[in-house]
Amino acid sequence: MENVFFEGPVLWSQIDANMHLRHSAYADFAAQARLGLLEHAGFSMQVISPLKLGPILFREELIYLREIVVNDQVRVTAEMTRCRPDGSRWSFRQEIYRQDGVKAAIINVDGAWIDLEKRKLGSLPENLAKAFLSRIPKSTDFVFDEPKKTDSSMNLEDKFQQAQADSKTLSERPDNDTLLSLYALFKQGSTGDAPEEGPSNPFDIVGKAKHEAWKKLKGMPSREAREKYIALVEKLKSEA
Structure with a gap:
């Protein structure tokens, strides 16, 4: 399994009334994996924060495949599926696996960078945009999204x-x-x-x-x- 950026246990606090992983916990695991991906690629919060930029999501789609229960160990992958050439808009596909190797969910997200001072959509400086495109792992069906x-x-x-x-x-x-x-x-x-x-x-x-x-x-x-x-x-x- 490639591009795993988060691995951890399912806690009791993450279980819903039906005794399986609650909806928001899937999103939390995916968000943690995306942060791990950015860290891996050299885009930690320490690097991004001085630029007054932050990642923001426009869409988050969860596709449930198999049940996850308490005490399961999960692994979460992340790959870029689309991106504008300047790195300003991007999409990721993430997959959540149980400890037995079964794929339990697919999460698709679309996002961009937001200027934290102007509260408007922003973009990375040219040198970092090139690094973003070269260092982030891409899916086999990756495409450039030309505006x-x-x-x-x-x-x-x-x-x-x-x-x-x-x-x-x-x-x-x-x-x-x-x-x-x-x-x-x-x-x-x-x-x-x-x-x-x-x-x-x-x-x-x-x-x-x-x-x-x-x-x-x-x-x-x-x-x-x-x-x-x-x-x-x-x-x-x-x-x-």
């Missing part, structure tokens, strides 16, 4: 991603109804219609509320959802 600035749909994509970054840095936390609207518009704009069935865990009240909010947007075109998401974030920024 198409003349395409209006790509302009909307840029605004959508900037709005996602801005939503994470609002000076005031929106009320619950607004948070549900943000979630629903984001999911509709990035994924499409919600699945009919919501979370299976009867105690996941927040998850069920988010799923219901998303379902109410069924049939809304992704472009319209993105435009409404951008407008809502701009409104929240102006009110802060």
Whole structure:
């Protein structure tokens, strides 16, 4: 198994009511592996922080394959699947394996760099961008993602991603109804219609509320959802 950047035990605190690894723990393991990958490639927080840059995610997709239970040992891989030539936008595929070698989950993430002072999307200096592209392990299906600035749909994509970054840095936390609207518009704009069935865990009240909010947007075109998401974030920024 190649490109393993995290290995550790499943703790009791990470187990849900159904006695298997809770949803957020998968994301935590993947995040730790990405940090390990950056450290391995020479992009530790000590290197990145002076540049006033930080990694930020736009999308995180979890695909569950097999159950993970308490006291399992997990290993998490990370490989780059897409990247812009300047290193400003990137995608990773991560796989979580149990101690018996069985692949338990696949996690796909899309992200970029954020300027921590301007609170806008940023990019690495040219020398570090080249190092980022050369040192990060790449998948066998890796492709360069060339931005198409003349395409209006790509302009909307840029605004959508900037709005996602801005939503994470609002000076005031929106009320619950607004948070549900943000979630629903984001999911509709990035994924499409919600699945009919919501979370299976009867105690996941927040998850069920988010799923219901998303379902109410069924049939809304992704472009319209993105435009409404951008407008809502701009409104929240102006009110802060």
